[in-house]
Every structure is written in C-alpha cells, then in structure tokens.
Amino acid sequence: MASSLTISVILGVLWAAILLSFATTVTAAYPSPLESEAIALLESRWWSNHSSNTSQRCQWPGITCNTAESITKINLSDAPNIEVGDRFGKLNFSSFPNLVLLDLSDHQIRGKIPHQIGDLSALKYLDLSSCGLSGELPPSLGKLTQLEFLDISYNDNINGSIPPQLGNLENLVTLNLSQCGIVGRIPSALGQLTSLQSLILSGNQINGSIPLEIGYLRNLTFLGLYNNRLVDSIPITLYQLTNLEILYLDNNQLQGSIPSCVGSLSKMQDLSLGSNLLKGPIPQEICNLANLTSLYLSQNKLTGSIPSCIGSLSKMLDLSLGSNLLKGPIPQEICNLANLTFLDLSQNKLTGSIPSCIGSLSKMLDLSLGSNLLKGSIPKEIGKLFDLSNLNLSFNQLSGPIPILSATHLYIVDAGNGCEKIFPDPFEGNSDLSPYMCPTPVTEKANSSRIPYYIKIFLPIAILFTFSILGCLLCSRFKLKNNHVSVQPTKNGDLCSIWDYDGKIAYEDIVAATEDFDFRYCIGVGGYGSVYKAKLPCGKVVALKKLHHLEAENPTFDKSFRNEIKFLSEIRHRNIVKLHGFCLHRRSMFLIYEYMEKGSLFCNLRDEVNAVDMDWTKRVEIIKGIAHALSYLHHDCCPPIVHRDISSNNVLLNSSFEAFVADFGTARMLDLDSSNKTIIVGTYGYVAPVLEW
Ligand SMILES: *[C@@H]1O[C@H](CO)[C@@H](O)[C@H](O)[C@H]1NC(C)=O
Ligand SMILES: *[C@@H]1O[C@H](CO)[C@@H](O)[C@H](O)[C@H]1NC(C)=O
Ligand SMILES: *[C@@H]1O[C@H](CO)[C@@H](O)[C@H](O)[C@H]1NC(C)=O
Ligand SMILES: *[C@@H]1O[C@H](CO)[C@@H](O)[C@H](O)[C@H]1NC(C)=O
Ligand SMILES: *[C@@H]1O[C@H](CO)[C@@H](O)[C@H](O)[C@H]1NC(C)=O
Ligand SMILES: *[C@@H]1O[C@H](CO)[C@@H](O)[C@H](O)[C@H]1NC(C)=O
Ligand SMILES: *[C@@H]1O[C@H](CO)[C@@H](O)[C@H](O)[C@H]1NC(C)=O
Ligand SMILES: *[C@@H]1O[C@H](CO)[C@@H](O)[C@H](O)[C@H]1NC(C)=O
Ligand SMILES: *[C@@H]1O[C@H](CO)[C@@H](O)[C@H](O)[C@H]1NC(C)=O
Ligand SMILES: *[C@@H]1O[C@H](CO)[C@@H](O)[C@H](O)[C@H]1NC(C)=O
Numbered sequence: 001m002a003s004s005l006t007i008s009v010i011l012g013v014l015w016a017a018i019l020l021s022f023a024t025t026v027t028a029a030y031p032s033p034l035e036s037e038a039i040a041l042l043e044s045r046w047w048s049n050h051s052s053n054t055s056q057r058c059q060w061p062g063i064t065c066n067t068a069e070s071i072t073k074i075n076l077s078d079a080p081n082i083e084v085g086d087r088f089g090k091l092n093f094s095s096f097p098n099l100v101l102l103d104l105s106d107h108q109i110r111g112k113i114p115h116q117i118g119d120l121s122a123l124k125y126l127d128l129s130s131c132g133l134s135g136e137l138p139p140s141l142g143k144l145t146q147l148e149f150l151d152i153s154y155n156d157n158i159n160g161s162i163p164p165q166l167g168n169l170e171n172l173v174t175l176n177l178s179q180c181g182i183v184g185r186i187p188s189a190l191g192q193l194t195s196l197q198s199l200i201l202s203g204n205q206i207n208g209s210i211p212l213e214i215g216y217l218r219n220l221t222f223l224g225l226y227n228n229r230l231v232d233s234i235p236i237t238l239y240q241l242t243n244l245e246i247l248y249l250d251n252n253q254l255q256g257s258i259p260s261c262v263g264s265l266s267k268m269q270d271l272s273l274g275s276n277l278l279k280g281p282i283p284q285e286i287c288n289l290a291n292l293t294s295l296y297l298s299q300n301k302l303t304g305s306i307p308s309c310i311g312s313l314s315k316m317l318d319l320s321l322g323s324n325l326l327k328g329p330i331p332q333e334i335c336n337l338a339n340l341t342f343l344d345l346s347q348n349k350l351t352g353s354i355p356s357c358i359g360s361l362s363k364m365l366d367l368s369l370g371s372n373l374l375k376g377s378i379p380k381e382i383g384k385l386f387d388l389s390n391l392n393l394s395f396n397q398l399s400g401p402i403p404i405l406s407a408t409h410l411y412i413v414d415a416g417n418g419c420e421k422i423f424p425d426p427f428e429g430n431s432d433l434s435p436y437m438c439p440t441p442v443t444e445k446a447n448s449s450r451i452p453y454y455i456k457i458f459l460p461i462a463i464l465f466t467f468s469i470l471g472c473l474l475c476s477r478f479k480l481k482n483n484h485v486s487v488q489p490t491k492n493g494d495l496c497s498i499w500d501y502d503g504k505i506a507y508e509d510i511v512a513a514t515e516d517f518d519f520r521y522c523i524g525v526g527g528y529g530s531v532y533k534a535k536l537p538c539g540k541v542v543a544l545k546k547l548h549h550l551e552a553e554n555p556t557f558d559k560s561f562r563n564e565i566k567f568l569s570e571i572r573h574r575n576i577v578k579l580h581g582f583c584l585h586r587r588s589m590f591l592i593y594e595y596m597e598k599g600s601l602f603c604n605l606r607d608e609v610n611a612v613d614m615d616w617t618k619r620v621e622i623i624k625g626i627a628h629a630l631s632y633l634h635h636d637c638c639p640p641i642v643h644r645d646i647s648s649n650n651v652l653l654n655s656s657f658e659a660f661v662a663d664f665g666t667a668r669m670l671d672l673d674s675s676n677k678t679i680i681v682g683t684y685g686y687v688a689p690v691l692e693w
C-alpha cells in the first residue's frame, strides 16, 4: 500500500516535471509579435516567388515597417508580380497589430473576403477594389473601427447586401462599394457614419428607398447612388446636406418632384437626377446653385417650362434636360451660359424658334434639340460654332434653308441601318452641287420647289455636323465672321466651292494667282492634268490640280475628278491630303489642295540625294502615317472607304517628311454586296487586296 503510494507520488512528480518542462518549451517556442508577423507572411505565401528569407521582410515589395520593424503597410500597387491569388484567406490577419494600410487593388485575388479581416484592429485604409472578389461582405468589417477609407468597388461577383455593421465605422471618410453586385436595401445604420465625405454605392442592385438617415451625414461632399433600383421619393433630409458638391441619383426609379429646397445645396457642382420617374416642374431655386457645372435631369417626366433664370448658372458646361415633358420656348437666357459645351433639350415639347443667340455659345460641342415642336428657320449663327461636332435638329417643324455651316462635313444619320451617311454629296442625283454648299444659284433656280424637297428628305433624318478647326491653320488672315464656303456662280453657271477661306477668294483669285494657269507655275504634269503651285492673296500656298481641256470632256477623268471631290470633301485626317476647294468650270476643272513641299514619295525615293535624306526613322514614320490614314479610311469611315490605288506616287510628303495619302480618284465606299461586280482599278501591283475576292 505504502509502496504503491510512493510509486504514485513519484509518478505524479514525474508527470508534473514532464508537463512543466513541456510547458516551458512551449513558452520558449511561442513567437514574439515580430516573429508572428514573419511567420504569417511566410505562411501566406504571397511573396513565395520573391523570397523566403523573412529577416529581410521590411524590404519585400509592397511592405512598409515602422522603426521597430513591425509591418504598418502592405501596398501592392507597385508590386504587380506579387500573386495573392486564392491565398487571400491564408494570411493570419491577427498577426498584424500595427497594420494601418492594406491595398490589394487590381490584384486578382478571387474568393471571398475572409471573416478574419476584422482582426486587423489598427487598419485605417483598406482598398480591395478590382480584385475579382466574390461572396458576401463579411459583417466582421464592422470591427475595423479605425477605418477611414474602405473601397471594395469593382468586384462584380460580390453578392448579398451591405452589412449593417458597417455603421460602426465611425471614423470612415470614404466608403466606395460601387459595381459590386450588392442587393437589398441601404441599411439605415449608415446614417451613423458622420465623418463620411464620400459615399458611393452606384452600379449595384440596391432596392428600397433611400433611408432618410443619409441626411445625417452632414460632411458628405459626394453621394453616388446611381444605377441601382432605388424607389420612392428622394428623402427631404437629403437637401440638408449643404456640403454636397456631387449628387448622382440617376438611373433609379425615384419618384416625386424636385422640391424647391434643392436650392439649399449651394455648393453643388454636379447634379444628376436623370433617368428616374421624377415629375413636376424644374424649381426656380435650382438657379441658386451658382457653382453648378453639370445638370442632368434627362429622361424623367418633368413638366412646365425651362426656367429662364438658368441663364445665371454661368459655370454650366453640360445641361441635359432631354426626354421630359417640358413645354414653352427655349429661353434666350441660355445664351448667357458662355462655357456651355453640351446642351440636350431633345424629346420635349418645346415650341418657338431656336434662339439665334445660340451662335454665341462658342464652346458648344454637342447640341441636341431634336424631337420638339420647334418652328422657324435654323439660325445661320449656328455656323459660327466652330467646335460643334454634333448637331441634331431632327423631328421638328423647322423650315427654310439649312444655313451655311462652318462644317466641312455634315452627316446624316440613316435611321435605317444606324450608319452615318456622309453629306453633302455634291453630286448625288445630279451634277449640281448641293444647295447647302452654294445657296445662291439654287434659290435662283428653284426657290420654293427645291427647298421643301430637301427639307422633306433631310430634316426627318438625324443631322450631325462634324467639323475640324482648320480655318485658322489655313490662313492667318482668316476671319471668323465670314462664311467658310464661298460659292461663286460663273458665267457658264458652273460652280466653285472653296472653303476655309474668308469668302472673297474664288475662281478669279485662283486664276490671278497662277496668271491663268501659266506654265511658270506648273510643278508637275500627270496622266490627266497638271499640278500648279499658287500663292493666294492671304499668303497661303496651295497646290492646284487641273484637268487638261481635252480630259475634262472625257467622262472617265471627269468621274474620277468628281470622285476625288466627293471623298476628300468628306474626310479629314492628319495623314490624308486636305482639299481646300474645287472648281467645276466647264473649261477649267481644278482641285485645290494643301501644298506639299517635298512632292511624292516616289520622286523622293527615286532621287538619290533625297533618298539619302530619308533615313530609316523618317521612312518608318512615313509608313506609320500611311497606315494611320488607311486605318481611318477602313475602320473609322462609315461606310468604309477603300482607296484602291495606294502607291508611292499617291503618297505626298510635306516639309517635315510627314506622309499624306492623296489621289482619291479611284476610291470608293465599300459595299460588300457589290464587290463581286467590281472592275479592277488602280496602279498595277498596288491594287487593294479587297478587290481580288
Ligand atoms: C537572410 O538574410 C540575412 C540578411 O541578409 C542573411 O544574413 C541570412 O543568411 C539570410 N538567410 C538565408 C537562409 O538566406
Ligand atoms: C500605394 O503605393 C503606390 C505606389 O507607391 C502609391 O502611389 C499609393 O499612394 C500608395 N497607396 C496609399 C494608399 O498610400
Ligand atoms: C510564381 O510561382 C508559381 C509556381 O512556381 C508560378 O506558376 C508563377 O508563374 C510564378 N509567378 C510569377 C509572377 O513569377
Ligand atoms: C495567427 O496568429 C495568432 C497570433 O500571432 C496566433 O495566436 C494564431 O494561432 C494564428 N493562427 C493560425 C491559424 O495560425
Ligand atoms: C454568392 O456568391 C457565392 C460565391 O460566388 C456563391 O457561392 C453563392 O451561391 C452566391 N449567392 C447568391 C445568392 O447568388
Ligand atoms: C471609390 O471612391 C473613392 C472616393 O470617391 C475614390 O477615391 C476611389 O478612387 C474610388 N475607387 C475606384 C476604384 O474608383
Ligand atoms: C430587394 O432585393 C432583395 C434581394 O434581391 C429581394 O429579396 C427583395 O424582395 C427586394 N425588395 C423589393 C421591394 O423589391
Ligand atoms: C465634419 O467636417 C468638419 C470640417 O472639416 C469637421 O470639423 C467635423 O469634425 C466633421 N464632422 C465629423 C462628424 O467628422
Ligand atoms: C463656388 O466655387 C468657388 C470656387 O471653387 C468657391 O470659392 C465658392 O465658395 C463656391 N461657392 C459656394 C456657394 O460654395
Ligand atoms: C469658362 O471657362 C474658362 C476656361 O475654362 C474659365 O476661365 C472661366 O472662368 C469660365 N467661366 C465661368 C463663368 O465659369
């Protein structure tokens, strides 16, 4: 009995000793906080391709340590080769008590945001945008109470709703959850985030109404809730957010009206309420928002008229009120918006005429007034809008002539196939010029019968004008006040059209500049014509390509000449020779081009001295220029244009050896249906492959 007791005591002591020694070894092996960081980094294998020597971890890409060598930042923005991959959850988050910044944006992480992310107790900045994340947002994010910046945007496969626990992040200044596939409602708990300045939840499938608690976020400057499924009216509390500069609520199903208290958002710069179900009038008080640069109210059911006080919003750049039920006239005051570049009033019930003062909005790029009840003529002042690239006046009740526009191109959108048909085609239907390029002879010829014809044909179709600001480049004495197109009927009733000039230059000037095409001004003779160099009264030097008298009567040459005008008057590209005008005088037909100092590529290559001048860099640039021009013709023109005769003869060089594709005599628009009927044209050896189908 005693011996057994002794044995058990000894055993007990032994056990205790073993246990104790085990405990001490365990304590000794338990890593220090710094060692834990090292182990966690190693085990995460995020840097496995880079290094396994953790004693240098503070130098690993993307890692920043404090003086005690504890990790404070992991920012992989500059470390694209660090592959987190599907190992996001492998990081032991509780091993980083000093981590304040984690930026994994644009790294393909895949998988879910691990619940343990809530263990990063010191974190202030978390950027997981564009990481290919999926699954739900973990409620543990609400434990990151130090967080100031949270961006999980652009992770399309995230699902589930916004965890209400995010309302605990009372230090949050920025919350960006846009484009995340989030569903459900906006939790009213977000109203507790009183430090918030930017709240962006756009591009999700958030439904329900906007919680009125959002109105508690008094420091908000940017609220983006667009592209969701929000319903009900905009809570009145939102209009208390007097620090708001940007408010995007567009593309939802918001109802109700815009209340007059919108006028208290005095710092507003960008207000976007479009594509909703808003009713009622645009309140006058909107004109209090003196810093407004963009107002987008399109695609609602707004009624009433456009408040004329809108003309006091002098910083306005974009004004979109289209697709509403607005009535009344376009207020003259709109012309006070001197910096306006985009004006969309289309698809309303606006009446009256287009104010001619609109021509003073010199920065205008896009003007859409289509589908209204506008009457009267198109003010010729629109021709002064030199930057205008889109003009849509279709589906109105406009009458009278289409004025001469600065546009060297005028597009008509073919409603049938959505393809932009190029206009004017000076020769469509007849050999006359279009009345828009030469109004005088046409109004003389057939005033009342002709104009309705064009209006009938062209006005119901969408009209777009695109133009390039070539005028200034062209002629130093160029005057904005004058029309760009000069059309002078000549004795025989033939026409000259010279654009980009100050209206006074015409056939007579060209004749004078070349002393009636004197041989002294001739710089080349080609197959069907001669090329002359002419110095115009304004100092500009141009090249004139003139058909020989005999050739002018040859229908083949005549056709190719007209073809060249047709194409070159429509297309503009820095590597395509510019046509400045043309003259179709029965006896002397000529084209006016930009003058190319170095002549054709062919001549330069043939001449030994010039060929040496053209080093490989220049040659590569020339080839690039030609390629750009061809790419433009084939891919940017609609329908595509095929030149069909690209040869070194038809590439011209300017003084700095830049290449310009010329000679569109045989070019045509690509019409796939008729390609099998094509006759082969062009210089042998250079024929475009498209014709050999
Ligand atoms: C790790 O780096 C340290 C410091 O450069 C060096 O002394 C050590 O030998 C390295 N260890 C290994 C296993 O490469
Ligand atoms: C992350 O690193 C990049 C590149 O060094 C830097 O531009 C960026 O500001 C850093 N991010 C943060 C939040 O400091
Ligand atoms: C990292 O290593 C893995 C496996 O060794 C390899 O498949 C991967 O391409 C490497 N990544 C980089 C960026 O070197
Ligand atoms: C993570 O690290 C903490 C502290 O460093 C440690 O207590 C814990 O056991 C670790 N967890 C895992 C799964 O390694
Ligand atoms: C949410 O995403 C996860 C991970 O992709 C998926 O397993 C789950 O089925 C999704 N849930 C819903 C409701 O779509
Ligand atoms: C999310 O929004 C914030 C605040 O506007 C912005 O700084 C950040 O760049 C946005 N994130 C992305 C990926 O655009
Ligand atoms: C809002 O979306 C959630 C999740 O898709 C859905 O369950 C709920 O029925 C929706 N509510 C409404 C009012 O549409
Ligand atoms: C709101 O902003 C003001 C001025 O920047 C600041 O003094 C105030 O503390 C902020 N409010 C909150 C709740 O952060
Ligand atoms: C409008 O903007 C200007 C310049 O950015 C600023 O000084 C002014 O305070 C702003 N006005 C309001 C009412 O916020
Ligand atoms: C119009 O734009 C110009 C140039 O951007 C700017 O200097 C001017 O202040 C703007 N005018 C108004 C009224 O905002």
Ligand SMILES: *[C@@H]1O[C@H](CO)[C@@H](O)[C@H](O)[C@H]1NC(C)=O
Pocket (backbone or CB within 6 Å): 346, 347, 369, 370, 371, 392, 393, 394, 395, 413, 462, 463, 464
């Ligand atoms: C021009 O306006 C009409 C009517 O508003 C519209 O149907 C058409 O699509 C517009 N054309 C273009 C090219 O935007």
